[in-house]
Amino acid sequence: MSTDFDVLVVGAGILGAGTAEALAKARHSVVILEQQGIAAATSSRSSKLIHGGLRYLESGQFSLVYECLRERSWLLENKPQLVRMVPFYIPVYRHSKRPPWMVRLGLSLYALLSGIGSEASRFRALSKSEWDTLPGLKREDLLAVFRYFDAQTDDAALTRDVVASAIAHGAQIICPGSLVGAELTEEGVRVDYVADGKLNTLHTRALVNCSGPWVATTNARCSPPVSLPPIDLVAGTHILLPLSLGNKIFYVEAEDNRAVFVMPWQDKTLVGTTERPFCGDPREVAPTVEEEAYLLRTVQQHFTQTRGLRAEDICESYAGLRVLPEAEKSPFARSRESMICCDNERRPRILAVAGGKLTSYRATARKLAKKLQATLREKGPSRKNPPPSSSPTSASERERNL
Numbered sequence: 001m002s003t004d005f006d007v008l009v010v011g012a013g014i015l016g017a018g019t020a021e022a023l024a025k026a027r028h029s030v031v032i033l034e035q036q037g038i039a040a041a042t043s044s045r046s047s048k049l050i051h052g053g054l055r056y057l058e059s060g061q062f063s064l065v066y067e068c069l070r071e072r073s074w075l076l077e078n079k080p081q082l083v084r085m086v087p088f089y090i091p092v093y094r095h096s097k098r099p100p101w102m103v104r105l106g107l108s109l110y111a112l113l114s115g116i117g118s119e120a121s122r123f124r125a126l127s128k129s130e131w132d133t134l135p136g137l138k139r140e141d142l143l144a145v146f147r148y149f150d151a152q153t154d155d156a157a158l159t160r161d162v163v164a165s166a167i168a169h170g171a172q173i174i175c176p177g178s179l180v181g182a183e184l185t186e187e188g189v190r191v192d193y194v195a196d197g198k199l200n201t202l203h204t205r206a207l208v209n210c211s212g213p214w215v216a217t218t219n220a221r222c223s224p225p226v227s228l229p230p231i232d233l234v235a236g237t238h239i240l241l242p243l244s245l246g247n248k249i250f251y252v253e254a255e256d257n258r259a260v261f262v263m264p265w266q267d268k269t270l271v272g273t274t275e276r277p278f279c280g281d282p283r284e285v286a287p288t289v290e291e292e293a294y295l296l297r298t299v300q301q302h303f304t305q306t307r308g309l310r311a312e313d314i315c316e317s318y319a320g321l322r323v324l325p326e327a328e329k330s331p332f333a334r335s336r337e338s339m340i341c342c343d344n345e346r347r348p349r350i351l352a353v354a355g356g357k358l359t360s361y362r363a364t365a366r367k368l369a370k371k372l373q374a375t376l377r378e379k380g381p382s383r384k385n386p387p388p389s390s391s392p393t394s395a396s397e398r399e400r401n402l
Contacts (some may be wrong), residue, residue, distance in 0.1 A: 045320030238272030
């Protein structure tokens with residue numbers, strides 16, 4: 001069998017980037033097909049956090065939290081220029097849904113999963129005299145303030161860094177390029193795509209669908225499509241406010257008891273996120289007036305210096321899409337685990353992944369690479385070069401895309 005590449009990865013968000021990097025490091029020939037740009041969608045519209053997911057303990061997602069904490073540790077050690085530890089503060093009020101004992105219990109479990117004794121696992125309740133170090137935090141009915149540590153990143157910069165690593169290990173990228181169709185053949189997967197206004201074809205041993213909110217659309221263009229579980233798209237909005245609350249991240253309760261982050265970002269304050277069902281073209285997701293007002297009210301309820309701000313003072317707002325399993329319960333309570341599906345469990349040729357977390361992108365990429373081991377062990381030369389009609393971007397073009 002002669003193929004152009006071992007694997008085609010559809011999507012250059014953080015998961016597509018991580019998958020391409022993992023496969024390229026294993027010396028497989030890889031090409032990424034991206035329709036818009038690196039980190040153009042959800043991977044540049046997150047809460048900018050590398051964290052275990054303290055709130056996921058409430059819904060019993062212990063294995064996910066443990067996995068994310070292991071990945072956080074690796075990222076802090078190996079990408080210190082992009083990922084840094086930051087103090088987080090949880091104010092607990094008389095009316096809070098989660099009383100002090102519950103917060104302490106959650107942080108104790110979080111510390112245990114982090115690895116007792118590690119610097120990152122430390123947490124404590126601040127003394128009342130230390131509350132003065134928290135600028136403008138509302139004191140009325142304040143019962144306790146807990147401090148723990150998690151990490152912050154520039155999500156788009158991290159994604160670009162991972163794509164650059166994949167390219168350094170031999171991966172190529174076609175951007176912009178849109179999948180027209182993929183068909184399973186006796187030899188592998190035939191892929192038709194449009195780039196530079198032309199219809200092109202290439203052949204790969206396998207295709208991995210990492211297209212995020214487009215996962216179902218991309219899957220429908222594969223023949224045969226894999227069996228995806230029922231999924232929902234859930235929009236999350238953030239707003240950026242023209243003031244700074246220092247280098248601290250606050251984890252506060254909104255009026256409906258949802259957890260909302262208030263955090264420093266580019267010398268301003270980023271507030272998010274919301275959760276609402278979304279239907280339609282993922283390109284058209286945008287913040288709503290109601291979401292912006294909800295987030296502004298949330299921050300104003302907790303910080304006195306923000307109470308003079310109005311909707312028109314919001315510097316910027318953005319919305320991203322989560323892919324979650326379909327369920328009647330609220331998005332807050334649904335699993336954040338990645339859902340990996342394939343056409344054949346023993347020797348997959350077409351794989352699709354839905355959901356997942358920014359923090360655990362490497363773990364999910366490893367799972368995808370492991371599933372492909374049997375397929376990629378098959379003998380047969382790979383040309384490792386694109387056919388003339390489907391040229392991935394040149395080195396200079398790749399640098400511009402990065």
